[in-house]
Amino acid sequence: MAVPVAFFAVFFAYPVAAIVGRGLKADGVWQFGRFGEVLARPEIREVLWFTLWQALASTALTLLIALPGAYVFARFDFPGKQVLRAVVTVPFVLPTVVVGTAFLALLGRGGLLDELWGVRLDTTVWAILLAHVFFNYAVVVRTVGGLWAQLDPRQEEAARVLGAGRFAAWRRVTLPALAPAVAAAALMVFLFTFTSFGVVQILGGPGFSTLEVEIYRQTAQLLALPTAAVLTLVQFAAVGAILAVHAWTVRRRERALKLVDPAQTARRPSGAGQWTLLAGVLLSVLLLILLPLAVLVERSLGGAGFAYYRALTSADANSGTFLVAPIEAIGNSLRYAVVATLIALVVGGLAAAALTRRAGRLVRGFDALLMLPLGVSAVTVGFGFLITLDKPPLDLRTSWILVPLAQALVGVPFVVRTMLPVLRAVDARLREAAAVLGASPLRAWREVDFPLVRRALLVAAGFAFAVSLGEFGATVFIARPDNPTLPVAVARLLGRSGELNYGQAMALSTILMLVCAVSLLLLERIRTDRSGEF
Amino acid sequence: MSTTQKAAVAAVAAALGVTALAGCGSSDDAAPGSGSGSTKGSGSKTVTLVSHDSFNASKDVLKEFTRETGYTVKVLKSGDAGAALNQEILTKGSPRGDVFFGVDNTLLSRALDNGLFTPYEAKGLDRVPADVQLDADKHRVTPVDTGDICVNYDKKYFADKKLAPPKTFADLAKPAYRNLLVTENAATSSPGLGFLLGTVSAYGEDGYQDYWKKLKDNGVKVVDGWEQAYNEEFSGSAGGKKAKADRPLVVSYASSPPVEVLYADPQPKTAPTGVATGTCFRQIEFAGLLDGAKNEAGGKALLDFLIGKKFQEDMPLTMFVSPVAKDAKVPELFTKFGATADKPATVAPDTIAKNREQWVQSWSSLVVK
Numbered sequence: 001m002a003v004p005v006a007f008f009a010v011f012f013a014y015p016v017a018a019i020v021g022r023g024l025k026a027d028g029v030w031q032f033g034r035f036g037e038v039l040a041r042p043e044i045r046e047v048l049w050f051t052l053w054q055a056l057a058s059t060a061l062t063l064l065i066a067l068p069g070a071y072v073f074a075r076f077d078f079p080g081k082q083v084l085r086a087v088v089t090v091p092f093v094l095p096t097v098v099v100g101t102a103f104l105a106l107l108g109r110g111g112l113l114d115e116l117w118g119v120r121l122d123t124t125v126w127a128i129l130l131a132h133v134f135f136n137y138a139v140v141v142r143t144v145g146g147l148w149a150q151l152d153p154r155q156e157e158a159a160r161v162l163g164a165g166r167f168a169a170w171r172r173v174t175l176p177a178l179a180p181a182v183a184a185a186a187l188m189v190f191l192f193t194f195t196s197f198g199v200v201q202i203l204g205g206p207g208f209s210t211l212e213v214e215i216y217r218q219t220a221q222l223l224a225l226p227t228a229a230v231l232t233l234v235q236f237a238a239v240g241a242i243l244a245v246h247a248w249t250v251r252r253r254e255r256a257l258k259l260v261d262p263a264q265t266a267r268r269p270s271g272a273g274q275w276t277l278l279a280g281v282l283l284s285v286l287l288l289i290l291l292p293l294a295v296l297v298e299r300s301l302g303g304a305g306f307a308y309y310r311a312l313t314s315a316d317a318n319s320g321t322f323l324v325a326p327i328e329a330i331g332n333s334l335r336y337a338v339v340a341t342l343i344a345l346v347v348g349g350l351a352a353a354a355l356t357r358r359a360g361r362l363v364r365g366f367d368a369l370l371m372l373p374l375g376v377s378a379v380t381v382g383f384g385f386l387i388t389l390d391k392p393p394l395d396l397r398t399s400w401i402l403v404p405l406a407q408a409l410v411g412v413p414f415v416v417r418t419m420l421p422v423l424r425a426v427d428a429r430l431r432e433a434a435a436v437l438g439a440s441p442l443r444a445w446r447e448v449d450f451p452l453v454r455r456a457l458l459v460a461a462g463f464a465f466a467v468s469l470g471e472f473g474a475t476v477f478i479a480r481p482d483n484p485t486l487p488v489a490v491a492r493l494l495g496r497s498g499e500l501n502y503g504q505a506m507a508l509s510t511i512l513m514l515v516c517a518v519s520l521l522l523l524e525r526i527r528t529d530r531s532g533e534f
Numbered sequence: 535m536s537t538t539q540k541a542a543v544a545a546v547a548a549a550l551g552v553t554a555l556a557g558c559g560s561s562d563d564a565a566p567g568s569g570s571g572s573t574k575g576s577g578s579k580t581v582t583l584v585s586h587d588s589f590n591a592s593k594d595v596l597k598e599f600t601r602e603t604g605y606t607v608k609v610l611k612s613g614d615a616g617a618a619l620n621q622e623i624l625t626k627g628s629p630r631g632d633v634f635f636g637v638d639n640t641l642l643s644r645a646l647d648n649g650l651f652t653p654y655e656a657k658g659l660d661r662v663p664a665d666v667q668l669d670a671d672k673h674r675v676t677p678v679d680t681g682d683i684c685v686n687y688d689k690k691y692f693a694d695k696k697l698a699p700p701k702t703f704a705d706l707a708k709p710a711y712r713n714l715l716v717t718e719n720a721a722t723s724s725p726g727l728g729f730l731l732g733t734v735s736a737y738g739e740d741g742y743q744d745y746w747k748k749l750k751d752n753g754v755k756v757v758d759g760w761e762q763a764y765n766e767e768f769s770g771s772a773g774g775k776k777a778k779a780d781r782p783l784v785v786s787y788a789s790s791p792p793v794e795v796l797y798a799d800p801q802p803k804t805a806p807t808g809v810a811t812g813t814c815f816r817q818i819e820f821a822g823l824l825d826g827a828k829n830e831a832g833g834k835a836l837l838d839f840l841i842g843k844k845f846q847e848d849m850p851l852t853m854f855v856s857p858v859a860k861d862a863k864v865p866e867l868f869t870k871f872g873a874t875a876d877k878p879a880t881v882a883p884d885t886i887a888k889n890r891e892q893w894v895q896s897w898s899s900l901v902v903k
Contacts, residue, residue, distance in 0.1 A: 022624075104766050105777060206719040206758050206902045220617035221722055222891075223624075223644075299776055307799065386621055390628045397630050398582070398610055492587060494761050499772030500797040502765060 004351035004370070004412075007343075010394070011405055012373055015384025016232075019219075022387065023229025031226070038230040044214070048234070051194060051210040054125060058132035058193040059186050065133055065284055066140035067182070072281040073141050074148035076274070077266045086521040088289050089138040093516050095472040095487035096198025097494060098509040102292040103131050103203055105299065127203040132196065134288055136189040143185035144178065151177055153265050180249045187246040191239060195375050198472070211235045215377045232380050239375030243368040293513060300506035308503035326504060329489035330511060333469055336400075336485055340407035340468035341461050347408065348415025348460065355416070356423040370416050373409040381406065400483065407471045411464030418463060422456040423449070462523040466516050486512045581605045581832030582631030584824070586618040589635060590852035591845065599839050605832045615724050616641065623648045627826045632833035635678065635821040635840065639668060639880070640727055642675065642820065643887030651675055651822035652830070657838040661859045666818045668883055675820035678840050679855035682788035682875045683728035684814040685715070686807045688770030691782035700783065702812035703736045706749060713753035715783040716767040719902065721894050723759050724817075729785045730897055731886065732815030735879035739889070746900055755781060756901055764790070770807040772798065788814060789854035792871040796851070805871040814875030819855065 024031055038044055073085055091099065107113060107121040107130070114120050121127045151174060159169035197212045209217070211231055218228040269278050300308055312327040348370070355367055373381070385406075389396045396402050426449055434444040472487040484492065486508060493505035583589075589611055596607050610631055612618045619637050622629065626648060637645045645651065651674040664670065666677040685706065687699040700706050706715055718726030734742045757763050765773030768784035772794065791805035821840050823833045839845055846862035849855055857864065 101766075104762075201758055202762065204758075206722070206756050206898075217722060220613060220620060223620040302776060383621065383624060386625050386630075390625060397625075398608075494765060499794070500799060502771075502773035502776070 001350070001354035001366075004347045004354070005366075007347045007412075008369065011385075012376075012381065012409055015388045016376060016380055017384075018388045019225070019380055019384040020229045020232055023225035023227075023232075034226050035230055035233075038227050039234070044227075044231070047209050047211060047214045050208060051212075054128060054132075054200075054208075054210070055190050055194040055196075057125075058129050058136070058196075059190045061129050062133045062136045062140060062189050062193075063182070063186055065288065066137045067144065068277060069137065069281045069285065070141045070145035070148055072278055074145040075153070075266055076269045076278055078268070078278065082524045083521065084285065085141070086517060086524050087293075088141060088285060089520045090293065090513060090517045091134050091289060092136070092138045093466040093470040093520075094135075094513060095470045095490070096202065097472060097487060097491045098296065098512065099131060099134065099292065100198060100202030101494065101506075101509070102295045103127060103134070105295045106292050107203075125204070125208065128196075128200055128208065130288065131199045131203055132189075132193045134292060135199070136192055137285075137289060139188050139192070140185045143188065144181045147181040148174075148178060149265055151265070183249040184246055187242055187249065191242045191246070191375055194238065194242070195235065195377070197377070211238075212377045216379045219379050219383055228380070232377065236372075236376065239372065240368070243371050243375070246371075247368050296506055296509050296513060300503065300510040302503050302506070308500070308507040311500055311504055312507055326489050326493070326508060329484050329486050329508065330515070332483040333486040333512075334515075336404050336407065336475075337465050337468040339401075340404035340411055340471075341464045343404060343408035344411030344415050344464040344468075345457070345461055348412040348464070349419060349457070351412070352416045352419035352423055355420060356426075367416070367420075371413045374413050378406075381409065403475055403485070404468070406475060407468040408464070410471055411467050414463040414467060415460040418460040419453065419456055422453050426452050459523055462519055466519050469512065469516060469519075486515075578829050578832070579605055580608050581633070581829050581836050582608045582610060583836060584610045584612065584618070584622060584629070584631035584634045586615045586636040587611050587613060588615070588853060592848050592852055595844055595848045598844055599836070602839070603832070603835045605829075605835060607836065619645060622650055622824070626650060629824040629826050632824055632827035632829045633821055633836050633840075634824055635819070637675065637820050637822070638724070639816075639818045639820075639883050640724070640731065640886055640890070642668060642883040645822070646674060647887070650825060652825050652827070654823045654834055654837060656834075656841055658841050658859070661861055662841060663858070663860065666858050668818065669820075675822040676837050676841060677818050677858050678821050679819045679846075679849055679853065679858055681817045681819070681855040682814040682878050683725045683732065683785065683817060684788045684873070684875060685729075685810040686768070686770065686784050686786045686790050687810060688768065688782035689804075689806055689808050691769055699808060700810050700813070702810070703733055703745065705810070706754075706783070706813065707745065707752050709752070711752065711783065713755075714781060715749070715753075715785075716755045716757060716763050716781040717785040718760055718763050719756055719758050720897050721902075725760050725763075725785050725787070726756075727890075727894070728815040728817055729813075730893060731881050732813065732879040734893060735815065735881050739893075742893075743896060743900060746897060750901055754901070760786070770794075783810075787854065788873050788875055789850070789856075789868070791873065792867050793854055795871050796867060809873035809875075811873055811876045814878040816875070816878035816880050818858075 024034060039048075069088070073081065107127050121130070156169045156173045159173050160166065164172065194210075195212045196210050197216065200208055200210050200213050211234065215228050215231045215235065218224040218231065269275050302308065313325050351366070351370055385402065386397060388394075389402075396405070430448045431444050434448050435441070439447060469485075470487060471485075472491070475485050475488055490505050490508045490512070493501045493508065589609060591609075600606050608631075612621050615636055615638060619634075619641055622634050623644070634650070646669065653673045654676075655673040656676045659667070659673075659676065662677055666680060668677070669675050685700065689699075692699045697710060700708070700711055705711065717729055720726040720730040730742075733745055736742075737745045755767065757767060763784050764771050764786055766777050767779050767781045768774040768786070769779040769782050770784070771779075771790075773779075788809050788811075791807045791809060794807055795801055795805050821837060823830065823837060827833045841859055843859060843862055846857035846859040847865075849857055850864055850868045856868075
């Protein structure tokens with residue numbers, strides 16, 4: 001437990017506390033009066049209100065669209081299912097700069113909607129909501145669908161034999177078993193959309209602002225640290241509350257359910273109703289997920305064949321935008337992601353192990369704490385790094401290790417969430433037996449735990465890896481120009497005019513998308529039966 | 535304290551341990567002495583330049599600096615101009631680098647009021663015109679380049695419509711140009727702020743709000759950042775053409791047209807976009823020696839170099855800004871396709887500092903809401 005605690009203390013709690021303290025302390029005295037002051041401002045209230053209602057609306061819409069998808073992925077067998085399940089997860093790890101551009105192409109002028117019906121949704125709240133569905137579809141499909149696939153369908157059939165109608169059987173048998181998973185998924189989607197940054201900034205236009213966007217604006221643009229500190233704490237409280245409720249639903253879910261091998265529950269759809277459902281889900285996936293991704297590919301080819309891709313291999317084509325050829329960003333990204341994954345695995349794995357062995361309120365609190373980085377704005381962490389990690393031996397502000405460290409912060413929650421259920425499922429008696437037979441704790445772990453969790457570990461690693469690849473918010477503050485990551489390189493190319501730069505940005509985005517898709521596809525092959533909550 | 539330290543050391547050891555495992559450290563061929571943050575001591579052969587994301591320099595030019603002075607430049611970019619400056623203010627006294635480049639006249643007072651820089655009079659400053667030396671009596675900052683924020687237009691659109699492109703601020707409010715202009719949010723984007731300041735300069739502190747009311751009635755569109763405005767909304771840019779953008783007027787830079795030429799394949803004979811030369815606001819970018827710099831001598835040499843002929847002549851095609859040194863030759867591409875502003879608007883940094891917040895606030899409630 002010491003390592004994860006130390007890691008979070010040094011690279012998360014301390015920096016965040018320091019930057020918040022800088023904003024809320026004047027001459028060594030806490031100024032809590034600033035809360036009232038800031039929260040009374042009408043424009044801040046507008047931000048709070050918008051943050052809340054768009055998150056509620058996004059969550060509802062995501063559930064509406066993704067729950068049928070969860071069912072289809074859980075219960076139907078159809079060709080290409082594995083590939084498709086990997087593909088719908090790609091958006092979840094794509095950086096928002098890329099997605100924003102794709103969505104503008106789709107919903108903006110000249111987009112598909114515009115051409116068909118003359119409808120444009122850019123700078124409306126609809127663009128934000130649809131992009132949120134795009135990003136979070138996989139959360140629902142994986143969380144709910146993962147469990148759904150393991151529920152024994154015979155229970156429902158038994159209820160029907162006993163005379164219950166189709167709907168009644170579903171409502172009485174399946175729904176109660178599924179409810180905690182649905183609640184957990186809804187809360188995760190709510191968390192991600194409540195703290196939405198890039199989507200709102202790119203698609204919303206200046207009329208819309210979430211708490212996270214406002215924290216960024218107050219910190220990075222205006223250096224209004226007191227306001228930013230108040231908003232950070234407000235967001236902190238909200239995220240803490242969401243996570244507390246989430247932890248509660250997860251515990252409820254861990255109550256014994258009779259689970260079966262998902263391979264046995266899925267079958268080919270039969271009857272017009274099931275085929276229609278399948279077709280409907282496939283159509284929604286096509287429109288909402290594949291189409292935006294396809295737009296990226298189309299623009300990267302842009303009539304010029306592979307010219308943009310070829311240009312990526314030359315540093316000269318950009319005369320100084322990069323000190324190295326943009327293609328090298330791929331290597332950088334992969335290297336950073338490997339290091340970040342290893343850190344996340346060590347920290348998250350140890351945390352998960354500690355959480356399995358111990359119980360109690362304190363440990364549960366720690367469980368939620370590990371999730372907090374998902375809900376704290378990158379700019380707060382980044383600026384916190386600046387003012388805390390500034391003295392030897394921890395003057396890491398200009399070191400490359402900061403990038404993987406920041407990425408690992410986001411990766412750890414995924415590792416913990418993936419490992420925890422599996423570790424908890426390991427029968428403690430096996431371990432005790434090994435100890436009785438004279439095995440050292442290390443040996444017992446190696447012989448008992450490791451073989452059981454190996455696949456979960458791989459899945460966790462894959463997720464941490466993909467998330468690190470796509471991480472943008474924190475990286476952009478610390479990535480150095482001589483080794484930018486893929487998302488940073490994309491953002492830099494988009495930040496300049498000229499056809500070649502734009503085309504290269506699209507080409508790099510496509511490459512990033514493919515790398516994410518391939519790593520996720522590999523994951524599909526090694527998924528365990530109970531591979532956690534994502 | 536000792537437990538915290540132990541914890542910290544444990545965490546770092548864990549982090550570095552896995553790093554070694556990954557074998558990543560060796561493949562990371564960054565500038566010498568940058569393997570970890572703690573190695574840059576005094577007398578170091580590395581000089582660190584902190585800047586915003588738009589900073590660029592040719593490799594050859596940076597090598598030339600090393601040849602002349604023996605110092606290697608390490609560049610640290612940290613976000614857009616505002617964010618980069620604010621990070622410097624936060625780390626004041628314990629800076630990450632030696633020289634900061636990229637504070638402009640709209641933010642200059644914020645930097646100076648925070649005492650960010652150590653005075654140094656760069657060698658060769660006599661080749662720089664007095665009107666850009668805004669801190670000439672104290673030399674806390676050195677002017678390095680100028681750039682004009684101006685409305686750009688899509689030549690093809692105006693030719694097809696047989697309509698003359700606008701020239702001045704006043705033109706933009708005319709009915710002929712209804713629903714054609716897209717600009718950036720002055721609260722979040724530096725060209726957006728520059729354009730707002732330009733209108734303040736043209737119409738005065740009393741008149742600019744009326745002017746913006748007219749612009750709003752004339753259908754001006756506001757987006758958050760330059761990227762969206764230029765690549766997604768402006769019909770004249772390469773990105774905009776792909777996006778089937780429908781706004782032929784955008785707030786960008788006087789140097790944007792040459793960029794459209796340089797990054798097109800094949801390069802066209804004329805730029806697809808033009809500049810409304812009566813709508814320009816002049817940005818002056820400065821560099822300064824950071825207070826608490828570890829390599830002060832290297833930092834001073836770098837400042838000399840930034841206004842030296844070599845670097846000044848490199849800037850136009852790497853950062854698309856104009857040199858300040860009188861003896862620097864501007865490349866043909868730049869003069870041929872770029873534009874010169876007719877009397878660019880300026881506002882004194884002190885006036886900007888005093889009123890920036892309030893101007894942006896009233897602008898926001900007027901235009902964005």
